[in-house]
Amino acid sequence: MRYLWLTWIDPAPEHDGQRIYSGRLIDAVSAAGGEIEVLCFANKNSPRRPGVAEGNVRWWPVPCAPHSPFASIFSPLPNIAYRSYTADMRRGLHALASQGHWDTVVLDGLYAGWALPHLERIRAANGEPARVVYVSHNHESSLRPDIAQNYRGNPVKAALLRHDAVKSIRTERDILDRSNLITAITEEDATRFRESHPGKRIVALPPGYSGRRLSRRCITADLPRRAVILGSFDWVAKSMNLEEFIAVADPRFAAAGAELQVIGNSDSGLLDTLRRQVRATNLVGEVPEVESYLENSRIAIVPERTGGGFKLKVLDYVFNRLPVAAIVGSVAGTPLRPLESILTFDSLERLAAGVIRALDDLPLLNRLQDCAYAACVDRFDWRRRGESFVAETAAA
Template structure:
């Protein structure tokens, strides 16, 4: 019998314009396509209410938790990290209670570290204890510590970031200790959780690719001498990485007459500040035709020195047939033979100088983009990920059953206690 799964995430995974939402939506959908009953709970996205359930897998039961997240100020007094304190709402707790009282689930997924608060709630409510699965998009203990150490702004905010990093470490320790199965995107993140709980079952699932695959293209001198970076820059780590990139590029790209397009939402007041500092950069915001932007670039940049995990946009670049230039620290989960098709340097400044040296070598650029596409094609499969997750869950259920039988038999053979 295929397991039934209650999937708990901060929000429903809409809109599909950020890596974590894309991953959650497609992994849950892939599990449902394998025949499992999947009920997915989440609030509406408070930062971007766009997107439609019609974009998501119909075999998943998507259930919107009513209400808004808690105010951000509430997180200051909470033992939870900021994201956990925001989404641990009374309405969400009530929704979990209703689901667990109405049905028995074989497993409960805790999607992202911000759901650590649900551990105790699930344990207290469930009539039959489910297997807890933690889906980790990154090892956030490391990432939040990097953010706190690299933030150079307001001292009060820096203090709060340090506090949040400590709370995040506690949350991930709780998740690693309580869960029976861990899902990570990279083996590096798996190893970090194993250091907390060596007995934690695991499955490493790099993302699949469900987007468009561009037809063959040839980069020639008619393609603008342009680099591109695509993303959603609402998260502070991405903002730090973006500003570092632009600061480094400011001394290299204008002198080499290389254009740079930043595609995706950059929030205010950061956007105005960056436009004033770097008037030569084209901030495109949301674009209706991302494919057109990618076709008119010679290289795509992956400059993230802060924040680990698998960068889903790398797959978008590869399957759009755009050569990739990346810092080594941003390539977690990428197979070595695929990395061989990239420009890679240890830091952003070196990477940008290599880009400037390579951007006119169209022969090299075409070998990079065709080689990467050919290697990646067939490697990143969502349905295979869904089956592998179910295989890991089935094994965890069997192990629990064997332990239960063993404990029962031990109890039968033990002498009766004296009275």
């Protein structure tokens, strides 16, 4: 089966959850026999060049010159889609559309919404329009209003977020209307899509995991009394979550003589701002590898009050045998169960207090990490995800 795959940016190197999911899914579909041509923005840190093939995948990166976020104010497209609506992207799509037939066009995330008006010219071998698959990363119609509602910063930015949420809802609806198959990263998102589009073929397609798996680990008193947060904090929802939690947790950790460590990058100067405000939080920033930081922590935290989708970093925690504490509802798509394989709390204050209590409960920490590993060990296989995607596409 021949796929024309439209995504935001070359996912190598893997930088955040979106790139991990897109890149690994492309690889998995290719391994399952799909022939894929990918149109995306070029990534300055990737060696890929236009027309270069890697097995069944041929990459067509175009110059990365996204539109200004402010320019999207005057577009019917939300910012996430408008930034990809460049002349180079449109030329790339038109060139690929003319290269014979395509069985399937993959719209990888809301980013690809810019391409909707151009799909009619992309044809299958029988002359009919190619089938369309929407690979969703979130249920945008619930996520974007949630972000706008929870944002507490600049009033102008708050108004722009509300305006963008309206456009995101409209664009997602248009993509869903046009799609033959919709994949959701969690069953919760799949249920939301089924409620709004009951006649569509909709399947949950959670991620696989291809990182390190520790067969055994014992958390002991020799480890620092440290909790860790992994993430990429460029996106407004991620930066909001981090700021909110640190404001609550840092004074509590300082009073308890414990450390909160944050691993991950932010392009907005957020980490530098936070460093001037904290006492017990070590904002490390971007690192070449995360395993050594996980090894030297007792527990991981998912403090995400805002933002949907599957948190891929949870799999890093689980398979590196680090127990997890999270806000209720923030680990959708995992088989983790409260008190059995994860600690969950209904507020940031309770989350911070609960983590501090758990830091010295070594039997609890070891039981949590053992149960979480056992619950997840056979559930996250990229090979099976690729095979499922190909089969569902053929049936759509």
